[in-house]
Amino acid sequence: MVQRPVESSERRGEEIYEVVTKWLSDVDEFTEGVAKSIIEDEDKANKGGCFKLGSCPNLIQRYRLGKKAMKAKMDGTDLCGKGDFNSVSYHPALQRTKSMYVRGFEAFDSRIQVLQEIVDTLKDANVNMIGVYGMGGVGKTTLVRKVAMLAKENKLFDEVAMAEVTQTPDYKKVQEKIAFDLGLEFGQENEHQRRGLLRNKIKKEKNVLVIFDDIWTKVDLDAIGIPFGGVEKQGKDDKTSRNLDVLKKDMKIQKNIPVYPLSDGDSWNLFGKIVGDLAENPDFHYVAIQIVAKCAGLPVAISTIAHALKNESLNAWEDTLAQLKRSNPRCLLDMDETLFSTIELSYNFLKNEEAETLFLLCALQNAGSRMYIADLLKYSMGWSLFGDGYTLEEGRNRLHRLIDHLKARCLLLDDDEDDNRVKMHDIIHAVAVSIASKDKLMFNIQNVTSLKEVLEEKKDSNAISLPYRDIYDELPEKLECPKLKLFFLFVKNKNLQIPDAFFEGTSELKVIDLTGIQLFSLPSSQGSDIEQLPGEIRQLTRLKLLDLSNCLNLRYIAPNVISCLSQLEELYMGNSFVQWEVEGVDNQGRRNASLGELKRLSNLTALHLHIQDAGVMPRDLFFKKLKSYKIFIGDKWKWSHKYDLSTSRMLKLKINNSTCLGLGIKALLKMTEDLSLEEMNGVRNVLYEFDMDGFPHLKHLLVKDCLELLCIIKSVAWNLAFPKLESFILRNLINLEKICCGQLNAGSFSKLRIMKIEKCDRLEYLFASSMAKNFTQLQEIEVTDCKNLKEIFSEESTDHGDEIETNDKIDFNQLCSLTLQCLPQFIKIGSDMRVCFVFFIFYFILM
Template sequence: MELAVEFVTAFSSVLVDHSVASVGRQIGYLLKYKTNIEDLKNQLQKLKDERDKVQHWVDDATRRGEEIEAVVQRWLDNVDKNIEEGEKVIRKAEERAQKEWFRRSLRSRYRVGRRAAKETETIVKLNVESSFERVSYRPLPQGIGITSVKGYEDFNSRKHTLNGVIEALKDPNIGMVGIYGMGGIGKTTLAKEVASKVKQEGEFPVLVFVEVSQEQDIKKIQGEIADKLGLEFREETLSGRADRLCDRLKKEKRILIILDNLWEKLDLEKVGIPFGEAHKECKILVTSRDQNVLSREMETQKNFPVGILPEKEAWELFKKMASSTVENPDLQVTATEVAKECAGLPLAIVTVAKALKNKSSSEWKNALLDLRRPSSRNFTGIQAVIYSTIELSYNNLETEELKATFLLCGIIGNTIIMDLLKYGIGLGVFQETKTMEETRDRVNSLLCNLEASCLLVDRSTNDQFAIHDVVRDVALSIASRDKHVLTIKNSVGPREWPYADSTGILLLHSDIRELPEEMEYPKLKFICIWNPSLELPENFLNRMRELRVLDFTEMRIPSLPSSICLLANLRSLCLYSCVLQEITIIGELTKLEILSFVDCDVEQLPKELGQLTRLQLLDLSDCPKIKVIPRGVISSLCRLEELYLGNSFKLWENEDLRNQTSNASLAELRCLPNLTALDIHIPNIQIMLNDLFSERLTKYRIFMGDEWDWHGKYETERTLKLKHGTSFLLEDGMYKLLEKTEDLYLDELKGEPSILWKLDREGLPQLKHLHVHNSPDIRYIINTMDDPWISSKAFPILASLFLQNMINLEKICHGKFPVGSFSKLRIIKVGSCGRLESLFSFSLFKDLVELQEIEVTDCEKMLGIVAEERLVAVVDNEARSNVELCQLHSLTLKNLSSFISFCHMDSPSTSWSTMSNSMPLLDEK
């Protein structure tokens, strides 16, 4: 009877609240409530699977440095909310189903069925919306910065030219402008300053700077422009890439492309640069030593010469570079004469002044005599002056080691320091060092000396060096004259090659069609060949018994010639971007110290490689096709100090496998007691071994977990990336690695809510960059509430902090933090941290004096950047009345629905008035 009354009551409610047409559906909520709950469970699981799939795409895109589409991020946020809501409906339904009263309450069953059906409709809709064409996009690179170019001197004589170039670029009737002048006059610097000025003025939102150089490489030029535009090529042919690039450039409303250092005509159409009527909003600035290249070949519409400096400006620059040395009365007359000999050429002035800085009077007088002597090469006029000034600096280098390093830099050109290391070790240039680490430090010290002498350009990165093309010409000239290094550029037949006294052969991008079958070079120390069209004759190396360095780049080598076995003194073998097949014979080169296969197409290393027991460096970087390294090969290389397997072999096998055909195991690394540098990827963390990494490691990139992207620039020497799991991180061996790590990536970690702090009890004292993504278990970055023994600083030198998709992160710092924590922080970026209400407490934030950039996006509960500690009494209002953020120049706030103010505090007494003078980015949405 009670059940009947309940049914009548519930049914009456349906009739009252709804039209007759919907009564059937409403009754369905009552009768099919169990089915509705099951449907909700099924659709919820489908949504979770879709969410995980999209999240994986998002994570991959984030690691590649791409921006996530707003619609995708909103979908993920909605999914998380609805999953939480759907689970709540299911949980309540299951809890009520256990109650006796629920079985008798038709009204309650109706409500449960209706709630489940409505939630199912929402979830089905979200499932349908998950079909995204793409989840991310590549942000446009910033290109040349808006600050003034480093090293630019604001000479009065150059202002007219600078302003003239800018006005010409603004002229709607001019599409291509040229700057010309002799080598070392300052064309490149002026062009970069033009770019800086027009960007400050907002004239060209997009700037692209490309150095063309003497050996034009169309594919490289296309790649550099594409990188600046965030464009990825799928096409293999030059014409296909040109079409894609042209289409992309036409989409830019205002763009300036700077083509620096043209020696001959560059076919813009072949590159893919639209010009003239094809795209009037694309302006081109070209620099060259030859006015004819500009006006006749490139058909520039307006050209500007860059001449030598007037005597007064030249003397001012000379004094600035030579410092107080020239103020000495005994030197003033000589110094003035030396400055005049530099003939107003900025490169010569800077080079000579720095070379003679703090030198004695006799050295200045001797330098003046050297500058006045005619050049020993076939140069005339001011060109002879340039070369003699640079050679003067070379002659003034203090040691033969420094001179040899300079010549080596000239021979191999602008490249990575690793190549300089490989060549120098092979040639025995660095004789006072015993280990690779000592040699690396020595090389860096030598490069600093050469930069200080202005014989090298100041480095923009730690792993590369750069040399001005004029300086390189001098270096090659000296190497040719004094060291008998043969540089072959033109097309010559095999019988026309000069023989006998040459100590080195440099053959780069030449027109040579074939190599001599056999050559007589008894004194040859090194040979470098970079030519994809050449093949190696079988007897090519027969009579080169003194060869110490052999470098083949971009060559197809089906098998190494048998004559390579005769190279008993070979120390360094570098094979770059080569197609390799049969390389077993390498095992015969038992004196090898350096072996490099960078970017080679090779699938298997021979077991004979294990015979190279003197090997100190093995570089297999960017060889993703390598599937086999025979077991025992790595462990046999007992003297190995540096092993590079980045973006390469990763099929490590379990050490328990004893099959003779099995692959290398991680345990072999334990057999390398001298290992100090290591790049390695370990996809399967289940085979990780305790104490695997030696305490001697000082330089490493160690990636653990399935997928990691190796591309991109690495600003530090010690990078650790970890995905999944945390248990093995707490082993003593990993503690030792973590405390040295400078760049740490943590993704999808599982474990304790404050595991980051527990990783290292010393507060990760050397960590500079921290990235934490997709780790739902983590509630705090630092938690001192549960660790009362903590006394040291946390992250004392951390410069950047990136937190992404940390859905349960409540606070960055929980509890009282150690004084000095985060004191060097410059950048913090936080995204999709749904429970985070603020970034910092006031007591921590007021000490972040170096903070430069803050970015917070998609944090729905974020109230403010800074929060006052509610339980701490304000004892010194005067000291707290003004917080200076002098370094802060970028603040980005997006999709913060609960945001109240920058500083969310109980007391309004604090002022935030002192930021940097300009705030270019304040994006609040």
């Protein structure tokens, strides 16, 4: 009667009370003792003989056995009395530690109860598909993220993966996210192959939890590669959705757990945590209670309105309550009028026309999409959101401040995957769409039956967005919207034809975004197939940004077109036009633009450029205001689409003669953060010939195939070289004798994390032992194919004849990878010094 409930509780993952465990142990000990001391002794007692012709019990043994049996009876009765338990098990309490913190999760009683129910269900061996449902903004995503963290920390599962599904599921992205979380790397496999790899990976794991967040429609688990739902019991599947029918009917979820709005007490605590002491102020308290009641326990509503009221006056609070009471019902998605009014009120409380307009501008994007800040800048500047007279740099700073303003009021959110993007909660997005259409005649048109008729009805529009829908022959021949300022067309059908007269009725149009369309009759910019830049662009004398990135077929830019763009501040031509011609006396004979035209762009602050032939570059090319640049000089450079967010100034040089570098490029070298030097003929000393100041801003340095290079640094004791350098890579420098000739300041190389040396055959050591203390931040050292290298750090005489000796212990406690490969002369790491390495990967092959 005790053992069976204990076994059942253990299968449910519950903890057994210690007193029950002790009692069961006592029972085992008791029964074992009875078996040995009574049952076995009874056989002995019955074998004692008193007659030759028969046998009789051994009376002495029987008497002793009787006493043991009586004692056993009393002990057993007492033990049975102690085994009357009302309950044998309990749910283990959740551990609350700082390491379990999840952004946005508050440990309110109502949330802890739901969290505990989800965790208990995860422990149930009979349930392998769980649903978590509730209205938008109630906190489902935050809750399941907390579940995922607890599952990892408490080792409920060996592996945990989480993927967002959204309204328009992209199974490829879902597969990639789950694979990433499980440590599986995809190559070029198709969807079917990825499904097989993912299925096999999950089957190999002992216990896996997969969480699907934000489900709107049925998800085909088999198509993704999730084996749950069948006979497999090694994993569990957790899903969140606003729609219970999707979980119950479409997904056949075994158990669905509701997430309800916060209780009154939890709502008040959340509100008070945001607004601070004002909530308890006698003048504010009564108003605050009514405002919290109007928020109806929805965390997103409480958070948005609390942030809007933080540090505001009593008049503002009373006005807020009055507006909440007067709000009209709005039927958007599954929201009630209370939630709508709270979000609308946060918009009204921005008290900044620019922030309000930016908020509505985001409403023109697709619901749930991530918005690139760079795109928002183009829209804002083109629309003159900040007014006239703003430079792009000033506009960018202003935009970031407005974005922070919206984030602080929970109207915009950080994107977890990319710092260059922001996102908007889809409920807030729905409110923004409604406000934009009602108050500003800015329309986000989706899922209409007759697009032509709807567009004809929007003649007074200020902005129109058609976000990511299949459009074929639905566009009217002419868009009659004389007040239209912005037009966004994001389509899936790349072969869509825009009628020739489509824009003739939009004389006020300032911003057009035709993402995804391959234009045949109109010139496009980003990533287009155009072969020639239209000469009419020279008329855009107020243009501030020209982006010709990735125009792979661009071959012709007429002379004196670019130079007419006198107000240009940012020019992006990466992976694009390279047919620059020499500027000479007879400019009439040129077919293409010359780099000399860039000298007339006096306001240029950002430049991406590839110059294949250094001979066409003017020596007096100088950029006074340039702050951000990515300039490649020389042939065969591959333009990377990946950007290191830590660097904004990059130079790659590959030229036959360093003397052709003008003062302008040398000035940029002093500010460069990422520098690559390849096949630099005539160069013998990098630091001396390129920057006497020691490259104070450089973070990454690559030197490759410079056959005449003798040393990287030639300096004296007071020089500070590479104080910010993080990665240092030398490859195929066959005549390099030393990296450093002379003594360096203690701050040199002090930030270096990665050092890779390859095929530098004349090097006998890398650095003097006296410099080892400069490299304590090193995380990775890789030295390969250096035929004469004997030591990493070597003791040597300085150029001044001073012998350097050190017995100091130097800790390289950041080092996690050391590779020494194909070094036939290698002897040791350091000379007459104690060097302490702490590393996890050690790859050592001398021959």
